[in-house]
Amino acid sequence: MDVTTLSAAEIARKIKKKDLSASEVAKSFLQKTKSTNPKLNAYLCVREEIVLRSAKELDDRIAKGESAGDLAGVPIAIKDNICVQKTKTTCSSKILENFVAPYDATVIRKLKQAGALLIGKTNLDEFAMGSSTENSAFGVTKNPWDTSRVPGGSSGGSASAVAARLAPLALGSDTGGSIRQPASFCGIVGLKPTYGRVSRFGLVAFASSLDQIGPFSINAEDSALLLKVISGKDPLDSTSSDRPVPDYPVELKKPLSGLKIGLPKEYFVKELDETINDKIRDAVRIYEKLGAQVKDISLPHTAYAVAVYYILAPSEASANLARYDGVRYGHRSREAANLIEMYEKSRDEGFGPEVKRRIMLGTYSLSSGYYDAYYSKAQKVRTIIREEFNQAFKEVDAILTPTVPTPAFKIGEKSSDPLQMYLSDIFTISCNLAGIPGISVPCGFTKESLPVGFQILGKPFDESTLLSMTYHYQSQTSWHERIPSVK
Numbered sequence: 001m002d003v004t005t006l007s008a009a010e011i012a013r014k015i016k017k018k019d020l021s022a023s024e025v026a027k028s029f030l031q032k033t034k035s036t037n038p039k040l041n042a043y044l045c046v047r048e049e050i051v052l053r054s055a056k057e058l059d060d061r062i063a064k065g066e067s068a069g070d071l072a073g074v075p076i077a078i079k080d081n082i083c084v085q086k087t088k089t090t091c092s093s094k095i096l097e098n099f100v101a102p103y104d105a106t107v108i109r110k111l112k113q114a115g116a117l118l119i120g121k122t123n124l125d126e127f128a129m130g131s132s133t134e135n136s137a138f139g140v141t142k143n144p145w146d147t148s149r150v151p152g153g154s155s156g157g158s159a160s161a162v163a164a165r166l167a168p169l170a171l172g173s174d175t176g177g178s179i180r181q182p183a184s185f186c187g188i189v190g191l192k193p194t195y196g197r198v199s200r201f202g203l204v205a206f207a208s209s210l211d212q213i214g215p216f217s218i219n220a221e222d223s224a225l226l227l228k229v230i231s232g233k234d235p236l237d238s239t240s241s242d243r244p245v246p247d248y249p250v251e252l253k254k255p256l257s258g259l260k261i262g263l264p265k266e267y268f269v270k271e272l273d274e275t276i277n278d279k280i281r282d283a284v285r286i287y288e289k290l291g292a293q294v295k296d297i298s299l300p301h302t303a304y305a306v307a308v309y310y311i312l313a314p315s316e317a318s319a320n321l322a323r324y325d326g327v328r329y330g331h332r333s334r335e336a337a338n339l340i341e342m343y344e345k346s347r348d349e350g351f352g353p354e355v356k357r358r359i360m361l362g363t364y365s366l367s368s369g370y371y372d373a374y375y376s377k378a379q380k381v382r383t384i385i386r387e388e389f390n391q392a393f394k395e396v397d398a399i400l401t402p403t404v405p406t407p408a409f410k411i412g413e414k415s416s417d418p419l420q421m422y423l424s425d426i427f428t429i430s431c432n433l434a435g436i437p438g439i440s441v442p443c444g445f446t447k448e449s450l451p452v453g454f455q456i457l458g459k460p461f462d463e464s465t466l467l468s469m470t471y472h473y474q475s476q477t478s479w480h481e482r483i484p485s486v487k
């Protein structure tokens with residue numbers, strides 16, 4: 001049996017039944033990572049020794065009859081903007097190249113308690129700014145379905161690792177699509193929870209009103225399992241919600257009959273790739289067969305989402321990134337003659353071009369004289385977008401759209417044109433602006449064998465419906481069972 005092809009739930013069940021040991025699981029994934037990661041650059045660091053040691057400890061505990069957690073012995077890859085104690089957390093930036101996190105993020109603490117094996121840290125666009133991982137200071141990650149193409153971004157390393165089965169699960173962060181877009185490009189499931197569902201404590205902040213941590217997995221059951229572990233109120237994050245956490249793996253199976261699904265006409269534009277459109281229509285037919293009612297709806301302000309996001313996200317980023325000044329941690333320039341020069345040179349040497357572009361855009365939008373015209377206006381449009389979703393959810397239970405307008409593009413194809421790159425987020429951004437949950441589900445392949453995904457958007461805190469829709473769709477289809485052979 002090739003352990004690396006199993007789902008997280010299957011691995012957890014086999015370990016509990018003692019059909020498999022955590023050490024065997026760890027060794028299988030480490031071995032596959034050793035042979036495949038050099039072709040993909042999905043992991044920036046692999047915690048081999050620590051993982052083997054933790055697996056051994058877990059096996060000893062299980063042998064003694066002690067209870068193992070929900071994710072006991074399940075390997076998980078962690079995006080490198082989430083702090084893992086005593087492990088480098090670089091955000092794929094030179095400015096944090098040698099930064100070792102002194103504490104665990106709340107999600108990491110919960111994963112450790114659940115017995116998960118944190119196999120390594122994955123590549124991303126610097127500070128999660130990008131849609132391809134080409135903005136990483138440590139080299140691009142490759143798409144396992146076609147290594148001449150990007151895996152998407154910014155959580156491209158996590159998506160590539162799960163698609164290639166270098167881990168059955170991964171964590172990413174999603175500010176404007178960074179979980180759902182790479183999930184779609186890599187043919188796996190990616191879920192952005194409702195804002196506040198998962199604690200952000202220990203996630204390096206990009207745009208604090210939009211950022212949310214979420215799971216990558218092969219199927220709905222695994223996402224449900226992981227979401228249950230990481231969700232919940234956290235006194236260390238005042239924006240985390242105290243709503244009770246549903247038992248997602250149980251709620252997964254609730255039937256879809258009578259469910260109302262909306263198709264917003266603004267997402268089915270003429271620029272949408274034809275194959276993607278066809279695959280999504282196929283998925284809609286499957287939902288109809290499963291007993292759902294499908295109707296056309298309208299979200300008229302969709303067209304403004306990209307413009308609003310690229311004012312608000314850089315504004316928040318420019319404030320959040322002010323802390324990297326070479327004083328307490330991170331890169332410090334050796335060239336500076338005085339304090340001001342030390343700040344300037346440290347930041348100039350440490351940040352890459354896209355991060356600098358965002359800081360400049362954000363500083364401009366927030367500066368006096370421009371604040372009302374840009375930042376404040378963008379906030380007002382954000383409110384309208386949120387309100388439009390509220391209205392839509394009075395008519396329908398969930399909204400189905402494409403995740404991205406095109407399949408994975410070639411490395412280098414868009415990197416010289418920031419606007420083209422920004423437009424690849426056109427269908428994912430509104431979800432973050434509205435604070436609602438969204439999931440990307442694999443639904444087929446193009447003629448070039450590139451994965452296609454659809455997106456489901458849900459009511460605030462209704463992750464259960466997204467997961468049950470994914471579960472029932474996957475019980476009728478087998479797209480999620482295909483595994484790429486990495487060349």
Ligand code: GLN
Nearest residue numbers: 128129130175176177178
């Ligand atoms: N691609 C978007 C950006 O560059 C979204 C990134 C994200 O969700 N972290 O801002």
